[in-house]
Amino acid sequence: MRNLALSDEILMQVEKPARYIGNEVNAVIKDKKEVEIRFAMCFPDVYEIGMSHLGIQILYDMLNKFEDVWCERVYSPWVDLDALMRREKIPLFALESQEPVKDFDFLGITIQYEMCYTNILQILDLSGIPLLAAERGEDFPIVIGGGPCTYNPEPICDFFDIFYIGEGETQYRNLLDLYKNCKKNGLGRREFLKKAASIPGMYVPSLYEVTYHENGTISQRISLEEGIPVKIEKELVRDVTDTCYPDKPVVPFIKVTQDRVVLELQRGCIRGCRFCQAGQLYRPVRERNVEMLKHYAMEMLKNTGHEEISLSSLSSSDYSKLPELLDFLIENCAGKKVNISLPSLRIDAFSLDVMNKVQDVKKSSLTFAPEAGSQRLRNVINKGLTEEVILEGARLAFAGGWSRVKLYFMLGLPTETPEDIQEIAALCNKIAALFYETVPKEKRTGRVQIVASTSFFIPKPFTPFQWAGQCTKEEFLDKAYQTRSAIAGQLNQKSIKYNWHEADVSVLEGIMARGDRRLNQVILKAYKKGCMYDAWSEYYKNGLWFETFDECGISPDFYTREREDGEIFPWDFLDCGVKKEFLLREWHKARKEIVTPNCRSKCSACGAGRYRAGVCLEERREQS
Amino acid sequence: MKVRIKFSKYGPVRFLGHLDVMRYFQKALRRADIDVAYSEGFSPHQIMSFAAPLSVGHTSSGEYFDIEVNRFTSEEDLREKLQSVMVEGFDILKVQLLPDKEKNAMAGVAAADYLVSFSDKVPLPENWKAGLMDFYRQESIPVTKTTKKGQREIDLKEGVYLLEVRGEDVYMLVDAGSGSNIKPGFVLETFFEKSGVSLPEYPFRIHRLETYKREENGRLAPLIS
Numbered sequence: 118m119r120n121l122a123l124s125d126e127i128l129m130q131v132e133k134p135a136r137y138i139g140n141e142v143n144a145v146i147k148d149k150k151e152v153e154i155r156f157a158m159c160f161p162d163v164y165e166i167g168m169s170h171l172g173i174q175i176l177y178d179m180l181n182k183f184e185d186v187w188c189e190r191v192y193s194p195w196v197d198l199d200a201l202m203r204r205e206k207i208p209l210f211a212l213e214s215q216e217p218v219k220d221f222d223f224l225g226i227t228i229q230y231e232m233c234y235t236n237i238l239q240i241l242d243l244s245g246i247p248l249l250a251a252e253r254g255e256d257f258p259i260v261i262g263g264g265p266c267t268y269n270p271e272p273i274c275d276f277f278d279i280f281y282i283g284e285g286e287t288q289y290r291n292l293l294d295l296y297k298n299c300k301k302n303g304l305g306r307r308e309f310l311k312k313a314a315s316i317p318g319m320y321v322p323s324l325y326e327v328t329y330h331e332n333g334t335i336s337q338r339i340s341l342e343e344g345i346p347v348k349i350e351k352e353l354v355r356d357v358t359d360t361c362y363p364d365k366p367v368v369p370f371i372k373v374t375q376d377r378v379v380l381e382l383q384r385g386c387i388r389g390c391r392f393c394q395a396g397q398l399y400r401p402v403r404e405r406n407v408e409m410l411k412h413y414a415m416e417m418l419k420n421t422g423h424e425e426i427s428l429s430s431l432s433s434s435d436y437s438k439l440p441e442l443l444d445f446l447i448e449n450c451a452g453k454k455v456n457i458s459l460p461s462l463r464i465d466a467f468s469l470d471v472m473n474k475v476q477d478v479k480k481s482s483l484t485f486a487p488e489a490g491s492q493r494l495r496n497v498i499n500k501g502l503t504e505e506v507i508l509e510g511a512r513l514a515f516a517g518g519w520s521r522v523k524l525y526f527m528l529g530l531p532t533e534t535p536e537d538i539q540e541i542a543a544l545c546n547k548i549a550a551l552f553y554e555t556v557p558k559e560k561r562t563g564r565v566q567i568v569a570s571t572s573f574f575i576p577k578p579f580t581p582f583q584w585a586g587q588c589t590k591e592e593f594l595d596k597a598y599q600t601r602s603a604i605a606g607q608l609n610q611k612s613i614k615y616n617w618h619e620a621d622v623s624v625l626e627g628i629m630a631r632g633d634r635r636l637n638q639v640i641l642k643a644y645k646k647g648c649m650y651d652a653w654s655e656y657y658k659n660g661l662w663f664e665t666f667d668e669c670g671i672s673p674d675f676y677t678r679e680r681e682d683g684e685i686f687p688w689d690f691l692d693c694g695v696k697k698e699f700l701l702r703e704w705h706k707a708r709k710e711i712v713t714p715n716c717r718s719k720c721s722a723c724g725a726g727r728y729r730a731g732v733c734l735e736e737r738r739e740q741s
Numbered sequence: 742m743k744v745r746i747k748f749s750k751y752g753p754v755r756f757l758g759h760l761d762v763m764r765y766f767q768k769a770l771r772r773a774d775i776d777v778a779y780s781e782g783f784s785p786h787q788i789m790s791f792a793a794p795l796s797v798g799h800t801s802s803g804e805y806f807d808i809e810v811n812r813f814t815s816e817e818d819l820r821e822k823l824q825s826v827m828v829e830g831f832d833i834l835k836v837q838l839l840p841d842k843e844k845n846a847m848a849g850v851a852a853a854d855y856l857v858s859f860s861d862k863v864p865l866p867e868n869w870k871a872g873l874m875d876f877y878r879q880e881s882i883p884v885t886k887t888t889k890k891g892q893r894e895i896d897l898k899e900g901v902y903l904l905e906v907r908g909e910d911v912y913m914l915v916d917a918g919s920g921s922n923i924k925p926g927f928v929l930e931t932f933f934e935k936s937g938v939s940l941p942e943y944p945f946r947i948h949r950l951e952t953y954k955r956e957e958n959g960r961l962a963p964l965i966s
């Protein structure tokens with residue numbers, strides 16, 4: 118039987134010890150003597166969050182299908198165990214073998230949100246791996262980062278040996294073969310990294326230098342080695358049907374955030390909302406074949422025993438075979454008591470009909486994401502959802518028995534005025550009024566419940582809003598206050614509940630998102646002063662962060678300001694498929710309130726067409 | 742049809758709490774494709790009853806739960822199917838088709854026996870074995886039991902049916918009924934406290950050997966005999 122890395126005493130002291138024991142259903146155990154490469158795959162947050170992430174499940178499955186590789190999982194120890202491990206000097210271990218991460222060949226870290234940056238340092242620190250890549254000798258694992266935040270890797274580039282830019286399915290085999298080859302030929306870390314930099318999608322930050330203008334903006338990027346690519350293009354899976362997908366996902370013992378089978382319908386989105394980073398990064402949208410999805414749905418349900426299946430996509434309603442897939446699932450799941458969950462569905466007659474079949478109408482709520490209150494502002498952000506569509510959806514839903522509605526908005530969008538904010542409240546009120554118009558008194562069971570939530574807009578790299586300015590904390594809070602009073606002034610205010618997101622952490626997220634190499638020292642210092650689990654509001658230490666910016670002589674305002682059209686961005690050396698000229702065009706159109714049609718109705722020649730994949734190959738009603 | 746399943750829990754999975762063990766078996770039954778009956782309503786759940794919950798950290802060779810099945814082939818077939826989807830640390834030991842009148846596993850529990858061993862951090866006095874037996878042979882052992890509902894005066898002697906030293910370990914058979922149950926760790930803590938020995942944190946390793954019901958003649962019998 119496997120030995121655990123932690124003693125009984127320690128496991129009995131910490132909350133949810135099952136986070137650390139591994140051994141879950143479908144976890145992969147190999148004989149370490151039979152493999153050549155040990156790969157630790159890490160999500161730098163607590164187990165319940167990390168285990169819910171589909172990307173890791175895909176890569177875990179893929180890497181373990183390679184005979185010469187054993188891929189294991191690593192998550193952030195929760196704060197209680199973190200303290201004990203530091204005190205008792207216990208090195209961080211991977212779940213499957215319970216062996217120290219430090220002895221692995223690779224430590225892969227998926228970077229899904231900016232607020233996990235200090236947790237990356239926690240992982241390295243607890244593993245006993247030097248935090249700075251430059252200080253790592255031959256004996257340490259190669260630390261490789263992936264995931265959406267690597268589309269601006271510069272604020273954390275000192276901590277990584279390599280960043281893998283783009284979708285993970287394509288280049289790992291080449292990278293691992295190179296690694297084996299280098300080992301066989303006695304080549305060291307530095308030589309391996311140099312060679313790795315020539316594999317498509319690999320960014321080795323130590324091989325480049327950046328120089329700055331006096332005003333702090335970037336002047337130049339210099340390659341320090343001959344033959345190293347100047348631009349690094351993202352990796353992309355052209356055919357998302359003929360590719361790997363897990364048929365036996367790991368089934369956690371404890372309840373995790375995503376306690377269900379996840380079926381990824383497609384990658385990317387046709388819509389092009391101007392604030393949305395994922396919508397640009399994963400272009401072009403590529404659908405999976407519906408027969409493949411049916412097959413994997415049944416296989417995964419059988420192999421996990423999960424009671425629920427969730428369809429995942431940035432916009433499920435745009436998946437062309439959705440009705441066929443849903444018919445199949447309803448037919449095959451109902452008898453087996455499997456629930457079907459349908460996030461990101463547009464509310465219309467079709468989706469309401471489906472939801473009626475798979476959910477308890479009385480208990481479930483409808484979700485709309487208008488993102489902005491007024492049509493004017495929705496045009497600015499290119500959100501193709503009109504008030505008529507929302508109201509018609511709500512009317513159908515109320516007539517069908519629903520009485521709970523959730524609405525999501527953003528505050529601080531470019532060009533936003535107090536009138537736009539007023540309109541958030543007005544829209545909530547109209548929906549509430551519609552309930553009383555639609556549902557006769559005798560059929561009402563209580564009041565309609567409307568929950569409006571606002572998050573704060575953060576400009577992200579590779580979006581048309583990458584040039585936009587970001588609000589200050591005070592501006593954010595003032596906008597939330599305006600929203601609250603506007604809602605309080607509505608006739609139906611008693612039926613409307615309002616929530617808003619924290620402002621200070623949004624400001625920091627924005628700084629990191631568009632940051633440059635100079636932020637490495639701030640993150641390192643903030644971590645050393647005790648910042649960790651910044652994504653968890655109870656552990657977020659705003660004061661400590663901004664004190665650290667001061668001490669490092671770095672002005673946060675530099676990173677939140679509006680950018681000039683011609684400025685060189687820290688992430689410009691990456692090529693995500695979509696061209697900067699297209700994004701700039703979109704930025705200008707946004708300010709003129711001009712909408713851009715989605716990929717399916719008209720191609721806007723964004724640049725991703727060169728991959729000759731997915732929607733770019735579809736025939737359109739209107740040709741460009 | 743009601744079926745009772747006996748399983749063991751050992752190794753790393755001893756750190757799973759009771760609710761997680763229940764979730765584990767719900768999913769396992771589905772993986773094994775066993776036709777379990779569901780409750781009615783919009784969020785149906787498997788009809789399932791677990792016997793006495795086992796504390797986190799304890800191991801056991803006598804855990805039980807009952808399910809209601811729509812289709813039944815044979816006891817051995819069901820056992821094999823379920824065993825084939827287990828992870829290390831759970832073994833399906835026995836399966837028994839129950840008579841309809843049998844009380845469900847949870848309501849039927851009367852007692853459980855345990856083997857307790859000591860961590861090497863426990864400062865065992867030279868004569869602890871004799872001391873423990875003297876402690877146990879008392880007419881009555883009045884103690885204060887702290888439960889979720891508050892504190893209560895009880896006689897520990899009434900809840901400990903048998904206690905003996907076995908090698909370096911302690912064996913005991915205790916009341917496991919809901920409400921009146923006695924935890925084996927509590928018995929030993931009381932003894933060491935009365936003997937003036939201060940215990941470190943997590944002093945015991947506790948293994949449950951078997952869970953018992955009370956038969957009509959008053960005798961204790963394992964939940965599957």
Ligand code: SF4
Binds near residue numbers: 401402722723725
């Ligand atoms: S090239 Fe055209 S169709 Fe393809 S992703 Fe870009 S805009 Fe959409």
